[in-house]
Amino acid sequence: MLYRIAADGLVLSHLLFILFVLFGGLLVLKWHRLAWWHLPAAAWGVIVEVFHLTCPLTEWENLMRHAAGQTGYGGGFIEHYVWPIIYPAGLTPTIQLGLGSVVLAINVLIYLRLIRLWRLRHPTRSGQ
Numbered sequence: 001m002l003y004r005i006a007a008d009g010l011v012l013s014h015l016l017f018i019l020f021v022l023f024g025g026l027l028v029l030k031w032h033r034l035a036w037w038h039l040p041a042a043a044w045g046v047i048v049e050v051f052h053l054t055c056p057l058t059e060w061e062n063l064m065r066h067a068a069g070q071t072g073y074g075g076g077f078i079e080h081y082v083w084p085i086i087y088p089a090g091l092t093p094t095i096q097l098g099l100g101s102v103v104l105a106i107n108v109l110i111y112l113r114l115i116r117l118w119r120l121r122h123p124t125r126s127g128q
Contacts, residue, residue: 001068002068003064003065003067003068004064004065004068004070006064007061007064007065007068007070010057010060010061010064011061011083011086013057014055014057014058014061014086015085015086017041017057018045018086020038020041021038021041021042021044021045021103022045022103022106024037024038024041024042025038025042025106025107025110025111025114026110028110028111028114029110029113029114029117032114032118035111035114038107039111042103042104042107045100045103046100046103046104048100049096049097049099049100049103050096050097050100052093052096
């Protein structure tokens with residue numbers, strides 16, 4: 001029972017991490033120091049999608065499921081509603097590459113805006 005709860009919690013954490021990768025740049029516009037957390041997370045998200053890597057969170061979750069005696073994703077809330085969002089049916093390497101590109105493009109635009117705002121607030125002092 002404890003392993004199943006841990007596995008469900010890990011899937012939920014995985015979803016929150018994905019949302020942070022996708023939309024964390026928007027939080028950085030408000031809280032600039034969050035960039036120190038978001039940039040590595042976004043880089044990891046792009047790398048996983050572009051190079052088709054398996055996320056360690058997925059491996060850990062599967063280990064916990066096996067420890068709980070589960071072979072698949074049964075009838076729980078997390079498995080039924082959250083899992084299809086993280087791994088939709090029909091996900092292909094081409095789609096993953098597209099998703100990685102979208103994540104990269106969104107974050108590049110957000111960080112370019114952030115750099116522009118920073119430069120407006122901290123103009124260089126010529127001649128000093």
